[in-house]
Structure formats: C-alpha cells, structure tokens
Amino acid sequence: MIKSAKIKIAIASGKGGTGKTLISTNLFYVLQQQNINATLVDCDAEEPNDLMFFNGEKRKSFEVTQKVPVIDDNKCTFCGKCYDYCNYNAIFILPPAKIIKVIEDLCHGCGACTVVCKFNAISEKDVSLGTVTRFLITEHTSIIEARMKIGVFSPVFVIKAAIKEAGNDGIIILDSPPGTSCPFIHTVVRADYVILITEPTPFGLSDLKQSVETLKTMNKTYGVIINRAGLGDNTVYEYLNQENIPLLMEIPFDKTIASHYSKGELLSEFQPELKAQFISMFNLIVEKYGNSSN
C-alpha cells in the first residue's frame, strides 16, 4: 500500500532546532530501508543540512535565477518613470546629476520598470538566487537540496524550484524552512499532510500555536510530533488535547540521541522501536491522505 503511494508530506516547526532535520532524515532513511520510492526535499534553503546524513551521488544541479534590469545611460532620458513604477525602491535616480542605478539586492525582478520605460533604455540580465541539486542516494531514493545564496531577499524561488524538481511520484518529504513566514507557506502549500515538530516547553507551545493557526487558514491537515519529550512541562499536551490535534509520536529526550545526532548518525539505525513507530505513522498518514493531487 505504502509502496504505491503518492504523497507529499511536509515536516515543519515554528522555529528552528526542534528536530525537524532529525525527523526528516530518519523518516527518509526508514523509507529507504523498505525499498520505497522516496524523495527528500531540503527546503530549508538558508541552511540545508539533510545531505550530511547520507552519501549521495550528484546527478543534476541548476541555478535558480531572477531577472534584474540593466539601464543603458545613453538611451535613458532620466524621466523617472521606472523609479515610480518600482514598488521595492530598487531604482535610485538623480536626474540633475544624470545618475541612475539599480540596487540589485532590493530588486524582485517584477519587470515593471522594463514595461514602463518608453525609451528602450532597460534590458534585463539573469542573476543567481541559489542552486537546486539532486543527489541519488539509493536506486529508489534521492535528496533534492535547495540552497540560497547569502543575502538574497527571499529563498522562496529556490524552494519552489526544488519542490518542482521532485515531481509527483512516490513519497516526497519536504523538510520545511522554520517559522511561519513566506518560505514556510510556499513549502507547505504543496503538501498533502503536514507534520509539525515541537518541544514540550513554553517556547515550543507558542511557536506551535502560530503554526497551527497558519495551517488552519490554509485548510491543511496536520499532526504533531513532540521531540525531547520528558524535558519541559505539560502545556503542549493540554493544548493538543483541547484542540483535538493528533499526537503522532513522541521522541524522548535522551542525551545519547543528541550525541548520536551530533555525529551525523541516524537514530533509526540503532533504535528499532523508533523505526517501527515511524513506519506505522507513515502507514496511517498514507492511508488517510495519500494519492492526492497537489
């Protein structure tokens, strides 16, 4: 059943460091062991780390680009129209001094300036926002990594390209960027099911609530994994109960888990009971939400 499944599952959390990478990589590993056709997309484009846990063979890599205007000083009449049309303050103009400049870091590549220039003074060039790379891990599994360039205004375009590269076949795990801002939304919007990772602490609860509110407005189905169970307090459990949110799994806090993880070792390799739990959780999700069309 799980072998023929087609589903996108996003692994997300309101803030970083709750164990999103730990869970994404272990889920992926468990699927890999079962010979299931699976792809892990590392959408945490600011700091992609998933690949560190596997040995992959690079198969494909491409740059994700956006257009940025190039202004020809000889044709420009300094009419200022492009400056008016730019909604991101990316054009600097000083007509008396005949100075016009594009501030590339602020440009979103919307094309408005090119559209409005009546003097044909604007052409466009491509600039890189980051790369998407596909690594083959085993015969049936691969990791696609989205990697943003430092200082780029948003990782969203690189993330979108990486998810697109994953296609629609098999089980696709999306390791989402942390938070609930734009990059998170653009990742989970493509998912059939969202697994939220949290810690049983006041910080964890506050971040979880914000994620849940956001997913509610997006009409997504979701469940929660509590990581580092045993540390902290009961308020997260109370909240889940009260809101009727399924608790999918608990991963106990254990210094040895943390220390294995720090070495880049996969938990499910030496903790068979966790592996069994991952598999049954998967079966449950696929049974209920699989084979949809996102």
Next chain:
Amino acid sequence: MEIAVISGKGGTGKSSISAAFATLSEKVVLADCDVDAANMYILFNPTHEEEQVYIGSQKAVIYYSLCTNCGLCVDYCRFNAISFINNKVEISEISCDGCKLCSRICPTKAITMVDSDKSRMYSGTFRNGKMVYGRLAPGEENSGKLVNIIRDKAKKVSKENNLNTIIIDGPPGIGCPVISTITGVNHVVIITEPTISGLHDLKRTIEITSKFNLKTWVIINKYDLNVEKAYQIEKYCSSINIKVAAKIPFDAKVVEAMVHCKSIIELNPSSEISHLIKNAYTLITNG
C-alpha cells in the same frame, strides 16, 4: 552599546543566552528581532506601552465588477500569481509578491493594492529594563524591514531611559533579516552547537559578519554533547582569530528555567552555566 546574539541555525539555545545576558544585573534594553518566532515576551511578560502597525507588503485584489477578463494581467505577472480558474482571472494571495504591475497595466483599473497590516511592533517594560519586539504575521516576507524598525525604536528607548546596553536577540539563518540585525552593532555573538552541521553553519554565519567587519564572538553551547566537534569549532575559531567567549555544557536546568519563565541567571545564579555566561558577557563587553 549594541550586542547582537545570532546563530546559523535555530535551536542552538540562542534565546536562552540572550535572556541570560538581559538579566545579568544592569538594566538593559532587550530587542527581540527574531520576528518570525518572537519568544522573549513569553519569558519576560513585558507591559505593552506602545503598539505600532507594521505594513510588510501589499497584495493585489481584483474588483470583478470592473474586470473584463481580458487576461492582460495574467501575462504581465512574473510571479505566476494570476491565472484563469474556471474561465475567470484569479489572484493567488500566497503567490502575489505585491509588485503592483498588474494594477498599473489593467485597462479598466480593476485591480487595487491592499496593505498587509497584521504585523506589529510592541514596546514596553520588563523586570530588567525596557523591551522592544515585533511579531511578523504568518505568510509575510521576513525582509528585515521590521528588524530595522525594532532596532531604531530600541535605540530611541535606550536614549530616553539612559540605558546604555541594547541586547538584540537575532533571527537564525543567513538571510536579509540577519544582515539587518547585525549591521552596525558593536558586538556579534554567534551561538553554535557541536553537531554535524554546526561548524558548517558557523562558517556561513562568520562569512556574513566578516563582510561587515564586525567584532565577532562565538559561544559553543552544549559542547559536551560532542567534545570532538566542539574542539574542531574551537580550532577553527582560533585559526581565524575569533574568540570563543564560552563553552557551555548541556544542562536540563536551562529548560527548567524556561518552563518557569525565567532566565538561567534568575533561576540559578550560582550554577556553573550562570558563571560561564557571566564571564562571557564581561569578556565581550570589555573586549
């Protein structure tokens, strides 16, 4: 003096250390610039003295009574936000980047831009001084603009109240909000963990701080989870002349402090961790 606490990746204990710095003794201004996951207010429960609406972006909205369904906007939008759905043009709120081009070119002026006005900046008082923090509404682009507004406000509050030290709890990552957080501060403290990705994340973060020529310090948190990796981090730091201000062991007390809505300094001032953090702070502020 502005001290920014940042980390390449979330979950390194950045917030706990910022909170400890903010409660060491002298009164401070605490600026929570981790606007996507603002947490400091949970620990410190500040009073709300001021609230300011932050307009992060705009979204395009179609007035169908004016729309002739000509499809021009669909062709012009570079963000693929407009498409025909059931023979009617529709704008996806998620994909719209707010560039306004569609609204400008629509022949019938059927598209208007609406402000996204759900994000907020707050300022108030907490038990060890003043606090400024922001909350980004879900789905907003975390562009660093809100971070700039918080920092400006924090500076103003620090002048008005004669509080010389501003502690900034920064966002994780290497994007635009991080750059806004650290530009022009006196000290950057990077919190790192000895994990498989720790050193790599740290290097990427140092790449940014060195671009801006900032006085940078490193704190290795939970160093005893992997002593070997911690040593590699130390070696790397000394090779590029960056001081490790502290090596802090793992202690469940830090989480316990959080559960009690306290910093570790407040919960357990005489613990080893509290001492290490105090020493680090003295080193940084005198350095």
